[in-house]
Amino acid sequence: MDSDAAFDLDGITWRPVSPKLAPVRVTIAVIALGLPLLAGLVLAIIFGGWVWTAPAVVALLLVWVLWLVPRQVRAIGYVELDEDLLIRKGVMFRSLVVVPYGRMQYVEVQAGPVARSRGIAHVQLHTASAQSDASIPGLPEAEAARLRDQLSAQGEARLAGL
């Protein structure tokens, strides 16, 4: 696919995020969609007929998510260059963000309960712009900590004004 090449900049090897991100996202999706699915099934069994469409739709959604998530996770990549952090994302809707270290205002590391149980975390770089969505989900905890320290150090060394 030559379109892929466009988001692969010259001489850059993207670092993938942890493959554990896929099961984490799937778990969350199953929890979020499982309850409506159950409720829909119960209602459908009681009332029958067209009510079956509700659980069917939810089930379709769940299957779609199960199919999509691994692809999405594989599409996430990041790379630390001398002056910038590059992050790419997306299968259908692709995006590539270039964040200069000097523009960093702060770094945030988050991990929810499901992610923590799998030992991964979410690193987000905040600039003065609300539009720069510089987040890397699904990094192994050690890598997240390293990246956080590295970004902080780089940001301090290259600090620019607004």
Place this chain on the structure above:
Amino acid sequence: MDADGVQWHRVHRVTPVLNAWKVAAALFAIFVWQYSDTVGQLDLPVAQVLLIILGVLVVGSLIGLGFSTLAWSRTKYGLSDESVFLHSGILFRQQRHVRLDRMQTVDVTQPLLARITGFAALKIESAGGAGSNLTLQFLREETAQQLRNDLLARAAGLRLGRAPAGPVAASTAAGAGPGAAAAGAPGGPAAPEAPERAVLGLTAARLLGSLALSFGIVLISLFFLGLLVVVIVTQNIGPLFAVGAPVLGAAAYWWGRFAGEFSFRVATSPDGIRVRQGLLETKARTIPPGRVQAVRFAQPLMWRIKGWWRISVNIAGYGPEETTGTVLYPVATEAEAAQLLYLVQPDLGTDRPLDLLHTGLVGTADAEGFVTTPRRARWLDPLIWRRNGYRLTDTATLLRTGRWWRSLIVVPHERVQSLGMEQGPLARRLHLADIALHSTPGPIMPRVGHLDLGVARDLLRDLTERARRARHSAGPERWMESSQPPAAAAGPSDAAALRASYGGILPSPGLPEAPASREEGSRSGPPAEPQATEHPQARDD
């Protein structure tokens, strides 16, 4: 003055009175809302009802006054060489601290009541987004002006000795206290008001014209016409009452626009761009150099008739919800737009900035080096594909779009926060991509859509590189330190020397590129430099 060199002051003691009416009004509104029915049912004579209302007003005022006085007594502000401090709050104490080199704008605002009585509020915006400002209200007008000058001078990196920064016991300063004294007073040098040149002023006629030439007005007029027809045909005035609320809302909006943008004036001075506006409540904003993150020239459809443009800016500190602060000029002609752009971005990075601006505003296709959406995407953007594009110069990026609602955005390279490239499924099939230049929160979100993929990629790489270089060579936050070491400016009491050093960075004369040379090839031929009229002391705000 405490150990850290912070001088503490109180805001003026009239503050509780100026604030009390708000509490009273709120209480009164609540009363009317809650009990108007009850009072009506009591079946009392009119005099007694009036008495009740008066009583509520008096009690409300007293409660408001008591509360405001308490708040006033717990509020103090301080100033050091690096920072402004504000301590406030009755139950929940709050201490705010704004570093002067992070200060984005300084506003002197005068609500109607304060304006009548000669008081003003000083608002200092820092880049922390909404709610990160620091408001000192109320101060005597002269004190507020003086403090504004002082803050800007300190933020610029000038050292003024140990000047009494603000009002020393403002209550005793009956107009001419030590704080409000002019520069060179024996009490110690205070920062003089930076010399100022008026650039543009908006006439009421043009403001009214611009409001009349808006879609909203036309729609409302048509709506009213239709309504009148209905009323006449049906002989029933019911519908008129039914639409009362939306009409009132629209009227309030237009009145807000008119009153807010009335008497809009822009001036330039070494400590930044001065913007004054307002009919009843006046605002005088100062935007220090290098604080504008992006500029947008927008033309609503019907303004084409007159060739008018509305100019907005992104400034860190004004969040997206801020509406008045982000307008640099409400209605400008192309020549005026060029002047304003020159104030914000003196060097457009090209030999013929006026031609470039003209092409950016009204041009299409690849004139003046604009790169547009490729032809194959014309069915995606049937109207705008020839207009939609960008032009990269040495100092800024110009992003142009809109065929009917024209818009041009200028982003200086050193103000780009981060960059993004995006592509949806349709764009992917057509080998297109969008490029976004992430700016601080505000009305402008610079991006250019549907570029050829290869072009977008090159733009991304180019911009990354240019932004990096611009970042490294960007001026200091304390803008005076670049041209004048603080020591040189600290011939403290010598206001003339200070003015001379200020004059050094006044826009046109001191810059390497004199505007006269930049005006060559001008087609619309605006005056070579802003119509300069000296305002030795801008007392008109």
